[in-house]
Amino acid sequence: MIKTLKRLTVTLMLAVTTGTALAQYYSGEHTFDGENKHEASVSLTTGKNIITGPCIGNTVHYKHYFNDHWSVDGGANLQYTKGLYGFKAKGEYHLKIRSFHMFASGEYMFNHYHEYNTNENIGNMSVRFERGYWDITLGGSLINYSMMGDHYTEPLTLTFGAHATLRPRTHEWNVGLLFRNYDDFYYENWNINWGLDFYYKFNPRWKMFGEFNIRPAGSMSQLASKYETTGKIGLIYRWK
Amino acid sequence: MKKSISYILMATALLAASGLFSSCEKVSPQGVLLGNTSVDDRVRQSLIYYSYHGADLDWDLTDSIEEYSFLVGSDSHVTFDPGRLYEMIEIGIENDDLFYCHLGDIVDTKPEYYSNTQFALYDATRTWKAKYIKPLIDEYHTADDGMYFDKRITPSTKNYLKPWDDWNLPFYPVVGNHDITHNGWSLFCDQFKTSFYEFTVKMGDEYDRFIFLDSANGTLGKYQIEKIEENALQHDNKKIRHTFTFTHTNIFRPSLNEFASTYCREELYYILDKLADWKTTIAFWGHVHAWDDRNFGDVRHITMPSMNFVDHPNGGDDLIVRVTVYKDNREPKVEPVGLYCKERSRQELISAGYNVSTY
Numbered sequence: 001m002i003k004t005l006k007r008l009t010v011t012l013m014l015a016v017t018t019g020t021a022l023a024q025y026y027s028g029e030h031t032f033d034g035e036n037k038h039e040a041s042v043s044l045t046t047g048k049n050i051i052t053g054p055c056i057g058n059t060v061h062y063k064h065y066f067n068d069h070w071s072v073d074g075g076a077n078l079q080y081t082k083g084l085y086g087f088k089a090k091g092e093y094h095l096k097i098r099s100f101h102m103f104a105s106g107e108y109m110f111n112h113y114h115e116y117n118t119n120e121n122i123g124n125m126s127v128r129f130e131r132g133y134w135d136i137t138l139g140g141s142l143i144n145y146s147m148m149g150d151h152y153t154e155p156l157t158l159t160f161g162a163h164a165t166l167r168p169r170t171h172e173w174n175v176g177l178l179f180r181n182y183d184d185f186y187y188e189n190w191n192i193n194w195g196l197d198f199y200y201k202f203n204p205r206w207k208m209f210g211e212f213n214i215r216p217a218g219s220m221s222q223l224a225s226k227y228e229t230t231g232k233i234g235l236i237y238r239w240k
Numbered sequence: 241m242k243k244s245i246s247y248i249l250m251a252t253a254l255l256a257a258s259g260l261f262s263s264c265e266k267v268s269p270q271g272v273l274l275g276n277t278s279v280d281d282r283v284r285q286s287l288i289y290y291s292y293h294g295a296d297l298d299w300d301l302t303d304s305i306e307e308y309s310f311l312v313g314s315d316s317h318v319t320f321d322p323g324r325l326y327e328m329i330e331i332g333i334e335n336d337d338l339f340y341c342h343l344g345d346i347v348d349t350k351p352e353y354y355s356n357t358q359f360a361l362y363d364a365t366r367t368w369k370a371k372y373i374k375p376l377i378d379e380y381h382t383a384d385d386g387m388y389f390d391k392r393i394t395p396s397t398k399n400y401l402k403p404w405d406d407w408n409l410p411f412y413p414v415v416g417n418h419d420i421t422h423n424g425w426s427l428f429c430d431q432f433k434t435s436f437y438e439f440t441v442k443m444g445d446e447y448d449r450f451i452f453l454d455s456a457n458g459t460l461g462k463y464q465i466e467k468i469e470e471n472a473l474q475h476d477n478k479k480i481r482h483t484f485t486f487t488h489t490n491i492f493r494p495s496l497n498e499f500a501s502t503y504c505r506e507e508l509y510y511i512l513d514k515l516a517d518w519k520t521t522i523a524f525w526g527h528v529h530a531w532d533d534r535n536f537g538d539v540r541h542i543t544m545p546s547m548n549f550v551d552h553p554n555g556g557d558d559l560i561v562r563v564t565v566y567k568d569n570r571e572p573k574v575e576p577v578g579l580y581c582k583e584r585s586r587q588e589l590i591s592a593g594y595n596v597s598t599y
Contacts, residue, residue, distance in 0.1 A: 050462040051506040082506070116509040147509060148516055148537035155496035189493070190501035191458070217459030219501045222417040222489070225279055225457035227504050 032065040032094070033204065036238035039063040043209070043234025045079070050217075050227055052082040052115070059184060059234070069094050077185040083114030086185050101130040105139075111185065118147040122187050126159050132168040137161040137180065141187040157181075157189050163197075173200045183213065190219045191227075207236040277425045279461030282415065282454055286434040287472065294473070297412075297439035299338065300397040305443060306567045309335070311577065312486070313560040314343035314526035315546035317418060319353050320589055320596050322360035323581045324547045328560055329364040329409070331577060333371055337562065338392070338441070340409075343526030343544055344416025344456065344488030346432075349424035352595040358431055359594065365409040373407045394442075412439075415456045416488040416526060436464055438473040444567050446481040451518070455489040458501055460511070468514065482521040482565060482572060490525035490543050492532050500528040515539050521572060522563065531558065533574075547579055555580035 041061040049055050057079030065071045070093060077086040088109040095102045104127050111120040126139025139159035145152060161180025167173065175198045181188045194216070199209040210233040216224035301308060311332050316325045325346070332340055347353045376389045386403055393400045415435040419428045428435075435454035440447040451473065453460060460468070467473070491502060491511065503511060515523050516537050525543040529551055532543035546552070547559040558576030565572045584592070586599045 049506060050459065051465065051510050084506075111505075113506065113509050116513045118509045118513075120505070145509070147512060150535075150537050152492070152536060155493055155498075157496075186505055188504060190499065191504050215504065217504055217507065218417070218457040220499070221421070222456070222458040222501055223277055223420065225459050225461060227459055227507070 032068050032071065033238070034068070036205065036240055037065045038240070039065070039073075039236060039238045041209075041234055041236040043232050045230055045232045047213075047228060047230030049082065052084075055079055055082045055228075055230070057082065057084070059232075061184075075184065077111075084111060084185075085114065086111035086120075088185065099131060103128040103130070109185065109187070116147055118145055120145045124159060124182075124187055130169065132170075133166075134162070134164040136163075141182070143187060154189070157187065159187060174198060183215075191215065191217065192219050205238050207238075209234055209236060277420045277423065277457075279454055279457045279459060280463035282420075282425055282429075282456075283436045283461060283464040283467065285429065286436040286454070287467065289434045290437045290473070293433075294437065294439070296399060297437065298399065299439070299441040300394045300399065301392060301441065301443045302394050303444070305392060307564055308338040308441065308443065309562050309564040310339045310341060311337050311560055311562055312341045312343065312524050312542075312544060313547050314488075314524075314544035315345040315416065315529055315548060315551075316342070316347075317345055317546065317548040317550065318347045318357045318360075319350070320356060320586075320594060320599055321549065321584050322357045322594075323584060324549065324555075324559075324579050325357065326360045326364055327579050327581045328547065329361075329368070329411070331560075331579075333364075333368055335562070338410065340411045341450070341452075341486050341524070342411065342413040343486055343524055344414045345418040345526065345546075346413055346416065347424075347428075348418050349421045349427070350598070351427060352597060354424075354427040354431060356589075356594045361409060361411065361431075364411075368409050369404075369407055373404070376401060412450070412452060412486070414452045414486050414488050415454055417456045417458070420456050436467070436473075440478055440480075441565075442478075443565070445479065447478040448482040448484065448565055449478075449480045449518075451483065451485045453485065453487040455487045455503075458489050458503060459507055465510070480519070481569075483518045484563070485515060485518070485520055485523045487524075488526050490528045490532075491523075492525070492534060492536075492541055492543055493528060494530040494532040494543065498528050498530050512536065512539075522574070542574065549583040552579075553583065555582070 043059050046056045059075060059077045061073065061075035063071055063073035072091050074089045086109060088107060090105055090107040092103050092105040107124040109122040121144045122141055124139060124141045126137050128135055128137040137160065141157045141159050143154045143157060159182055161182065163176055163178040165174045165176035178195045178197060179192050181190060181192055183193055193213055195211050195213040197211040199207055201207045213230045215228040217227035218224045311328060313328050318325055329340060347357050372390050373388045375383055376387045377383055381387055387401050388404050388407060389401050413432050415428055436452065438449060438451045440449050454464060489502060490500060491508060493502060502508065516539060520539045522540045522542055525541065528543060529546040530543065531545045534541055545559055552559060555578060557578040559579040560577045562575050562577050563572050586596050589596050
């Protein structure tokens with residue numbers, strides 16, 4: 001009996017210690033959990049766009065964490081009905097400053113709009129600040145496009161975004177609200193994308209995520225008007 | 241404690257933002273999320289007008305005319321004093337420009353601003369009619385017939401002869417975002433009738449095509465795009481020489497500190513592709529209040545500065561442009577035109593008969 005009680009006490013203490021130890025690792029989105037260095041995701045996007053009509057497509061993504069500070073990732077976007085194909089590569093540096101997590105990133109993105117035979121090259125540098133329930137992103141994008149034998153580079157565009165969640169980032173499930181002028185595979189000028197996102201962690205390796213986006217045309221002094229509505233659902237797998 | 245401070249800061253920021261938006265006449269707070277005027281509805285309404293009056297907009301110039309010109313202005317943002325708009329038309333009448341195009345944000349949305357603009361345009365219409373519209377008295381018509389003609393238009397064509405009241409100032413606007421804030425479309429529509437239309441100018445055997453597109457919400461919208469693809473505006477097949485397009489929201493942002501929003505990505509490329517498809521000679525854009533002139537593909541894109549008193553209290557040498565189109569195949573000439581009138585005081589406006597009740 002005493003032996004059983006001792007075992008139980010040690011087990012409980014170990015469980016508590018392990019929980020505390022895990023909680024010390026910040027396991028918010030896109031952050032190294034201290035164990036799994038590889039992360040792959042796949043998602044399905046579907047929706048409607050006033051130019052291209054109904055749209056459906058896939059994105060795939062791979063991220064490698066070198067350590068708690070440095071990571072690189074790459075992704076591809078295949079929007080079949082839109083005729084939009086793209087890929088991107090990104091490097092990110094993570095730093096914990098008191099209770100904030102700061103992520104500085106540089107990204108290159110390429111998009112091909114098949115219908116208009118347009119190629120788009122985008123360079124972006126951003127800084128994201130995260131706390132338990134919210135994050136904000138600020139940065140700049142250089143967008144170049146070429147079509148009809150000509151090309152144009154837009155003046156530097158401000159990149160901005162804000163995201164707030166119902167639960168802390170370490171929680172096993174979450175629902176959030178966001179607005180931003182970019183998404184996984186585009187950077188806009190001042191056109192804001194409003195969204196609701198969620199995730200559910202089945203276990204430390206598997207996570208389901210989703211997003212519902214409203215991307216209106218018109219912003220600031222322009223009255224918003226329907227442009228694109230999309231839903232996205234996907235799975236993330238992490239491994240050592 | 242730290243959490244409480246965060247919440248207080250967030251609440252303060254939200255309050256400040258809502259206060260800023262709601263106190264601003266130029267922005268509709270709820271419109272940031274959901275506009276109360278739909279581009280699709282405006283285009284539907286415009287097409288009804290166009291189906292009845294589209295052909296009345298066409299110009300068939302007499303054979304003796306070797307060239308014609310038109311003026312383009314943008315973002316007049318009329319509040320109490322429509323002086324700059326009037327000055328543009330006055331210059332056109334003096335120079336014999338054939339017509340006037342405006343790229344939107346004619347008026348900041350308020351009923352008295354619209355009534356002042358209407359007053360100024362009625363006044364300008366009187367001056368224009370006095371110069372160009374004459375009673376037709378010949379072997380077939382007497383003064384009692386009450387029919388009037390414009391000598392620049394080919395006799396026997398549809399628009400040559402009309403009763404006095406049917407002659408209107410040839411002022412062709414598109415709608416801008418500030419024209420429709422706070423349900424301004426009803427005011428705009430009452431005065432200018434349409435936001436999506438086209439007309440042609442026939443000189444010799446060829447036609448120049450003028451297309452006016454509604455982009456006040458930063459998009460052409462699904463319905464307008466459908467109608468563009470259906471060629472809904474072309475009422476017949478004509479041999480087109482030059483095509484000129486006019487719309488409010490710009491594509492090219494002249495520099496990084498110009499924050500005006502443009503089109504979403506796919507639409508931006510759709511529009512550039514469509515302009516090439518139309519073999520557009522010059523595409524005119526407004527909205528950003530800054531001058532830009534560039535060629536992209538085979539299309540010349542001119543983004544116009546604003547002509548309002550706030551941006552240019554003392555006027556300027558290049559606030560509007562004159563485009564001259566020639567009968568031969570020369571490229572149209574674009575030249576800057578200055579506007580210099582100063583904003584009038586409240587007393588001066590009252591004396592001139594303008595409504596300044598909320599000045």
